[in-house]
Amino acid sequence: MLLRRLGAVTAGAVTPLRRLGVVLLVGPSVLVAPSISASADAPNALRVCTPGDYPPYAMVEGAGEYRGVDIDLARGFADMLRRPVQFVPLTWASMKTDFAALHCDIAVGGISDAPARRAFADFSLVYGTDGKTPITRRDTGAEFSTIEQINRPGVRVIANRGGTNEEFARKNFPEAELTLWPENRTIFDEVEQGRADVFVTDAVEGRYRVRQHPGLQVLHPDKPFDSFGKVLLVRKDDPMLATTLNAWLATQLATGGVDRLFEPWIGTP
CATH class of the missing domain: 3.40.190.10 (Periplasmic binding protein-like II)
Known part of the structure; x- marks a missing residue:
């Protein structure tokens, strides 16, 4: 089941980051920066690219209202950085070419750990498993x-x-x-x-x-045909952004934050 698999990921998520010298605050006292409003032209905005068509990970409704587990993760990460967030649409078919062309900082939306995607982006740590x-x-x-x-x-x-x-x-x-x-x-x-x-x-x-x-x-969602990790894509020219994102994601996993984001969408298995 999804939440059980997420727990398995959590167990090994923090150790590699310690080797990078990243200090994590784990527990109820973790500090979260206040939410920051964003406009399309906000300076220093975190550019979050997404197809926005893959709930519960990411979906766009009406006049550009983005919702979903990955959307909440992106907003939380931007808040931690104290940067406004700007969502940028792309498609699955154009992701390979548009990720760089659209100056994406990260990409979200239920993205699987597919080897071909490593050619144009770095991967975050795995925050969930699907099939x-x-x-x-x-x-x-x-x-x-x-x-x-x-x-x-x-x-x-x-x-x-x-x-x-x-x-x-x-x-x-x-x-x-x-x-x-x-x-x-x-x-x-x-x-x-x-x-x-x-x-x-x-x-x-x-x-x-x-x-x-x-x-x-x-049919048999608890026994899928295969198994793969879900990741966020990170631009290749910013190792500090990738390190910071991984540290923040590891904290969310360790404190159950990722599990809680899934519950309103698919319930608790």
Whole structure:
């Protein structure tokens, strides 16, 4: 389960930082800087890039209102730095080129520890563990529970373009009919309305999405097909920023702050 996995990460998160000479304040007396307002042109703003389409990690609503676990982490980190935060939109497909072009300090939004991303950004420490699992309509029962059941001619698989979901689908479902969807916000509607049979995505997102889509079910989220770490991306030319971010994240893990951010979105397993 997610929170149990987060606990496993916490146990080893502080030791490497001690070797960097970082001192952590762990416990209820940790000091947090007051929240700072930000405008699009705020000087010294922490530029936080995100696709904003991947709840519960990050989502954007209305006129640029950002919400989610990673959004709260980014705001908390900016507060600790006493810098305003500026959220900058990008897409999963453009992340490789736009991370530098948009002058991102960090990127958030349910980003998986994929080796290809190390070519253009550094990674924070792992703050959570997730895995791919199927999302299907309730009326299909357990028909698409396994990779073998999904990887068959005539099975309509859908995946959002440019991320690890597309990569997983191409690798594991070559015999199925794959549709690439341009963004993540409406992809669940395609499954619920019967225009696709299955969407394989992160278990945490699945747990959240089925709350908004009563016609859908997430299959075996506690036993996903694989397992990978969730990280924040950090620009490569600022090792001090990366060290400071890791120290702050380790504190949030050690004090249960990350677990508490997930609870309103997916409950406590």
